[in-house]
Amino acid sequence: MIPLKTLIVIDKTADASIFLQVAEQLRRLINEGLLPAGQKLPGTRQLAELLQLHRKTVIAAYDELLAEGWLETRAGSGTYVATHLPLVRPQFIGKEVDSESVSEQPGFTFTPKLHLIRPLLLMADGLRLDDGFPDIRLAPMDELARAYRSYFRWGNPQQHFGYGDPKGNRLLREELSVFLNETRALRTTADNILISRGSMMGIYLTSSTILKPGDVAVVGETNWSGANMNFQQAGAELLTIPVDQHGIDVEALAVICERRPVRLVYVTPHHHYPTTVTLPPDRRLRLLQLSRQHGFVILEDDYDYEFHYLRRPILPLASADPHRMVIYIGSLSKSVAPAFRIGYVVAPETVIDEMARLRRIMDRQGDSMLEFAVGQLFRNGDMRRHLKKAHQTYAARCAHFCSLVTNELSDGVQFSQPEGGLAVWATFAPEINLVELAQKAKTAGLMLSDGVAHNPPGKWLNSTRLGFASSTESELEQSVAILRKLTRG
Structure with a gap:
């Protein structure tokens, strides 16, 4: 029984x-x-x-x-x-079996993709010198709440709560088009824009649309691993070119183009990731020339264009691209807060249409309420006011942090004050083991990256990004004091 x-x-x-x-x-x-x-x-x-x-x-x-x-x-x-059911032999978990491993492992086989394995970046509590996150305390939360409420009072509820356009909310695309045309000299309409859930989705859609298995994608020797993963996931062969104090070596790219057909080149020209340097005009012009000559797509990731401090920001490559070889990607995650999963892709309309068809089978549409609310922030000027306030705050924090590092850590840390962005690229003295330093800092209540993810294959840079934007000046002082104690102890 x-x-x-x-x-x-x-x-x-x-x-x-x-x-x-x-x-x-x-x-x-x-x-x-x-x-x-x-x-x-x-x-x-x-x-x-x-x-x-x-x-x-x-x-x-x-x-x-x-x-x-x-x-x-x-x-x-x-x-x-029922007698038609197959015979199943009962299996019991003995004491020698780890019950957790039983729940973790499937009953079938699959092959994990090694290129997808990378550390997960989280917003840590307490002191932090992160990868370059914004300060969520500056986000326009009250303005966003008002915009959300207006969503429920405006228009036809069937429109609001039914299926929407995979390209994104029309209001936001129209407002973004105006904003990008005015601030970055792009020549867009709403039909040239697809709203994505952050820049990562935009890169995924671009990779899946543009690349096919075996295509060559070229990136900097130091580069954002999230982009590399997407190109590898699309089946591309990943080739790297050197990065120096001026950004990617465009002449090294020219050599590759003479030897191999290149399909896509990924760049972060405004503030190269991770080193923060700005690609100068001569290299920009040469890159556009090579693109026209060899027919490769330039994927321009302009993840923090709004934050340039020492002079007026250099206009994107996409603004000087009459031949439409550039696909331009941006995001509000760095401008407002990481939880604002709103990025955008700017490209010719036929490319946007194809990306929308692809997006539809993986994520039917974005967050209609959030997209509408952010569109309202652009329309009534709240977003521009927020960006102006954030720019002033981050510029002051950048100057203060660089002064602190110069005065307190000059014997152990080398860096150049960035022209913009939300982080400093810092190289530590050879006698300082950055991995060990990060572990000791964590114990002392300070989170920072050990820099391992930025090392090219076979190289040890002993460098990392020290994000200053998400911390107040007082918090930055406390963070530098901890580093000073650990590096001189």
């Missing part, structure tokens, strides 16, 4: 109906082989007494399983587990 009284546990505080709990647990016992095909079940009255339930509850559970084909009745005999 199967001990159903101990195997079926009823939780009367759960949301699920009791008869559904009984049915689900009987179904599980059948799946696990504890109730084999052809096994006779207790009568409804008997099982109700065992479980201390009303008989109608057990009848409802049996009816549910009969309707699904798990059970069958035999006239004058009773209720049985």
Whole structure:
């Protein structure tokens, strides 16, 4: 006799109906082989007494399983587990088996993709010199809340809560088009823009649309690993070119183009990731010339264009591209807060249409309410006011942080004050083990990257990004004081 009284546990505080709990647990016992095909079940009255339930509850559970084909009745005999079910041998977890590993590992095989493995960046509590995150305390939360409320008062509810355009909310695309044309000299309409969930999705859509297995994608020797992963996921062969104090070596790219057909070149020309340097005009012009000559696509990731401090920002490559060889990507995640999963892709309309078709099968549409609300922030000027305030704040923090590092860490850290962005690229003295330093800093209450993710294959840079934007000047002083103590201890 199967001990159903101990195997079926009823939780009367759960949301699920009791008869559904009984049915689900009987179904599980059948799946696990504890109730084999052809096994006779207790009568409804008997099982109700065992479980201390009303008989109608057990009848409802049996009816549910009969309707699904798990059970069958035999006239004058009773209720049985259906005989057509396959024989399953019950398996028991012994003491020597790690129950956690049983829940982690599937019953089938698959091949993990090694290029997808990279550390997960999280917003740490306490002091931090992060990868270059914005300060979420500056985000226009009150203005966003008002814009959200207007979403429920405006227009047709069917429009708001039904399916939308995979390209993104029309209001936001129109406002972004105006904003990009005015601030970056682009020549766009709303139809040239697709709203994505951050720049990562934009790079994924571009890679999947432009690249096919075996194509060559070229990136800097030091580069954002998130972009590299996307190109590898698309099946591209990844080639690297050197990066110096002026950014990517465009002449090294020219040499590759003479030897191999190149399909795509990924650049962050405004503030190269991770080194923060700005690509000078002569290299920009040469890159555009090579693109026209050899026919490769330039994927321009302009992740923090709004934050340039020492002079007026240099206009994007896309603004000087009459031949439409540049796909331009940006994001509000760095401008406002990482939780604002709004990025955008700017490209010719036919390319945007194809990306929208691809996006539709992986993520039917974006967050309509968030996109509408952010569109409202652009329309009424709140977003521009926020960006101006953030620019002033981050410029002051950049200057203060660079002064602190110069005065307190000059014997152990080399850096150049960045022209913009949200982080400083710092190289530590050879006698300072950056991995060990990051571990000691964590123990002391300060989070910073160990820089390993920025090392090209076979090289040890002993460098990392020290983000200043997400910390107040007081917090930056405390962070530098911890580094000073650890590097001189």
